[in-house]
Amino acid sequence: MSGNPESAQLRRGTLASVALLVVFLAAWEWGPGCLGIPPYIVPPMSAVAKEAVRMWNVSGLAMHTGVTAAEVLIGFLLGSLLGAFFGYILGMSPTAEVALSPYILALQIAPKVAFAPLFVLWMGFTIYPKILVAILIVFFPVLINVLTAVRNVDPDLINLARAFKASRAQIFWKIEFPASLPPLFAGLRIGSTLAVVGVVVGELVGGNLGLGYLLAFGEGQANTPMVFVAILMLTLVGGVAYLLVILAERRVLHYMPKNALSGF
Amino acid sequence: MTDTIRLEYRNVTMRFAQGAGHLTAVENVSLSVRDGEVVALIGPSGCGKSTLLNIGSGLAAPSAGDAFVDGERVEGPNAHVAFMLQKDLLLPWRTVIENVMFGVEIQRVPSAERRQRAQALLDNLKLSDFAGHYPHQLSGGMRQRVALARTLAVDPTVLLLDEPFSAVDAQTRMVLQRELAQTLKSAGKTALLITHDLLEAVTLSDRVLVMSPRPGRIVDEIAVDMPGRDDPLARRRHPRTGEYVNRLMQRLGIGHDGEPVPA
Ligand SMILES: Nc1ncnc2c1ncn2[C@@H]1O[C@H](COP(=O)(O)OP(=O)(O)O)[C@@H](O)[C@H]1O
Ligand SMILES: [Mg+2]
Numbered sequence: 464m465s466g467n468p469e470s471a472q473l474r475r476g477t478l479a480s481v482a483l484l485v486v487f488l489a490a491w492e493w494g495p496g497c498l499g500i501p502p503y504i505v506p507p508m509s510a511v512a513k514e515a516v517r518m519w520n521v522s523g524l525a526m527h528t529g530v531t532a533a534e535v536l537i538g539f540l541l542g543s544l545l546g547a548f549f550g551y552i553l554g555m556s557p558t559a560e561v562a563l564s565p566y567i568l569a570l571q572i573a574p575k576v577a578f579a580p581l582f583v584l585w586m587g588f589t590i591y592p593k594i595l596v597a598i599l600i601v602f603f604p605v606l607i608n609v610l611t612a613v614r615n616v617d618p619d620l621i622n623l624a625r626a627f628k629a630s631r632a633q634i635f636w637k638i639e640f641p642a643s644l645p646p647l648f649a650g651l652r653i654g655s656t657l658a659v660v661g662v663v664v665g666e667l668v669g670g671n672l673g674l675g676y677l678l679a680f681g682e683g684q685a686n687t688p689m690v691f692v693a694i695l696m697l698t699l700v701g702g703v704a705y706l707l708v709i710l711a712e713r714r715v716l717h718y719m720p721k722n723a724l725s726g727f
Numbered sequence: 728m729t730d731t732i733r734l735e736y737r738n739v740t741m742r743f744a745q746g747a748g749h750l751t752a753v754e755n756v757s758l759s760v761r762d763g764e765v766v767a768l769i770g771p772s773g774c775g776k777s778t779l780l781n782i783g784s785g786l787a788a789p790s791a792g793d794a795f796v797d798g799e800r801v802e803g804p805n806a807h808v809a810f811m812l813q814k815d816l817l818l819p820w821r822t823v824i825e826n827v828m829f830g831v832e833i834q835r836v837p838s839a840e841r842r843q844r845a846q847a848l849l850d851n852l853k854l855s856d857f858a859g860h861y862p863h864q865l866s867g868g869m870r871q872r873v874a875l876a877r878t879l880a881v882d883p884t885v886l887l888l889d890e891p892f893s894a895v896d897a898q899t900r901m902v903l904q905r906e907l908a909q910t911l912k913s914a915g916k917t918a919l920l921i922t923h924d925l926l927e928a929v930t931l932s933d934r935v936l937v938m939s940p941r942p943g944r945i946v947d948e949i950a951v952d953m954p955g956r957d958d959p960l961a962r963r964r965h966p967r968t969g970e971y972v973n974r975l976m977q978r979l980g981i982g983h984d985g986e987p988v989p990a
Binding site: 718 | 781784785786804805806808809810812814816818819820821822829830832833834861863881
């Protein structure tokens with residue numbers, strides 16, 4: 464089979480990637496032992512795998528993962544919706560932007576995860592404070608991207624629509640909204656990974672559910688393999704969220720030249 | 728061509744606020760374009776040509792004076808005028824045919840008629856094979872042809888063209904110029920063609936207006952007395968063309984020593 468140079472490149476890259484994974488796993492399994500690092504610092508891969516099985520059977524790993532995934536999903540969706548909504552409002556109304564920008568800037572600078580203890584105080588050991596932190600942290604990159612996109616629409620394009628006697632609503636739906644989609648998706652990609660951060664911090668702070676809780680519990684027990692398992696599962700949750708965004712992006716932005724949509 | 732005036736500027740002055748004072752972009756410009764006539768407008772950059780286009784299309788109101796299209800005073804954007812710029816302004820998320828339908832869609836022309844009009848224009852401009860393509864898949868010349876189709880799709884009586892081909896390469900430009908000339912002639916459209924290409928002005932128009940540096944005023948008017956307004960390539964070879972271009976150069980103060988310029 465002789466593909467074009469591009470697919471050959473892709474095949475070589477994938478191969479190298481798989482090889483790297485094998486090397487990494489091997490180093491993880493035998494590296495610590497060879498270097499004399501004790502298992503309670505860096506447990507070998509097999510110990511982590513065994514712990515994962517034990518946690519799945521005994522500690523409700525699936526349930527905790529499900530809780531975290533649900534919080535991430537809800538927080539991400541609500542945060543993106545709110546961020547996009549305010550992004551469009553501010554993008555279309557310079558007055559609103561001037562009025563609100565100092566507060567937005569302040570909130571953007573404030574470390575969002577620092578709100579987690581406050582939210583737990585307000586809402587107790589429920590899933591809501593976690594979702595709220597996720598909403599807050601997802602909100603800004605989405606808002607900023609949408610706002611900038613609406614602002615940066617070529618004024619000549621708007622004039623073209625105006626010359627055809629477009630209404631404000633038509634200008635939004637036919638120009639500003641579609642023009643904002645590529646930056647919106649860039650914001651959603653960032654948001655999908657940040658949502659996991661927000662949820663974990665919330666779970667670390669309080670409650671007895673979710674991967675963040677397992678993380679804290681494992682730490683308390685000095686159960687390093689458990690901590691590793693929790694981190695891996697969190698990465699998995701974030702990875703799936705990211706993947707879903709990319710799949711949606713590919714569908715929605717199908718008109719874009721291929722090289723403008725990066726694989727990651 | 729009839730004697731009906733389709734586009735008219737009457738004592739139009741445009742000032743823009745600048746710092747503490749203001750900048751006069753165009754001053755007391757009066758001009759009129761008859762039905763079916765193509766008038767070229769040339770002048771140094773910054774003399775207010777695009778400003779006049781904005782006033783004609785109703786996107787900007789003049790500081791003094793009035794513009795009229797089809798006898799009606801221009802109060803804002805109206806369906807009688809459509810413009811085309813150097814930038815094609817195609818929407819990247821729309822296919823070629825969807826881009827052509829952009830204006831008629833905004834004007835809420837029924838969708839069957841929209842499609843029919845767009846298809847007819849694509850056929851005329853030899854774009855039908857690309858109806859389903861996206862703009863990024865087209866060359867600059869083709870994109871500009873799509874922009875022309877979009878402008879014609881709303882069936883305006885007056886076209887305002889602002890350096891429409893200045894961003895495409897010389898050979899493509901000649902092809903596009905011929906297509907534009909033929910389309911304008913066969914559809915009997917009235918047009919104001921802003922250009923900095925003197926040869927384009929002479930070969931595509933019935934009349935050339937020359938503007939002074941800012942504040943822009945009309946300082947000369949040359950009737951192009953040659954056959955073939957729908958065939959700019961033939962006009963290029965016409966002996967008079969060189970004379971006209973020469974005169975325009977002199978009027979614009981290019982090549983003061985007056986050496987002859989080959990056509
Ligand atoms: N909206 C505006 N605000 C301020 N100045 C403007 C505006 N539009 C044009 N001008 C100024 O008016 C002058 C004429 O501009 P323009 O009509 O674009 O010239 P041309 O198209 O002949 O090159 C320029 O000096 C330009 O800077
Ligand atoms: Mg201009």
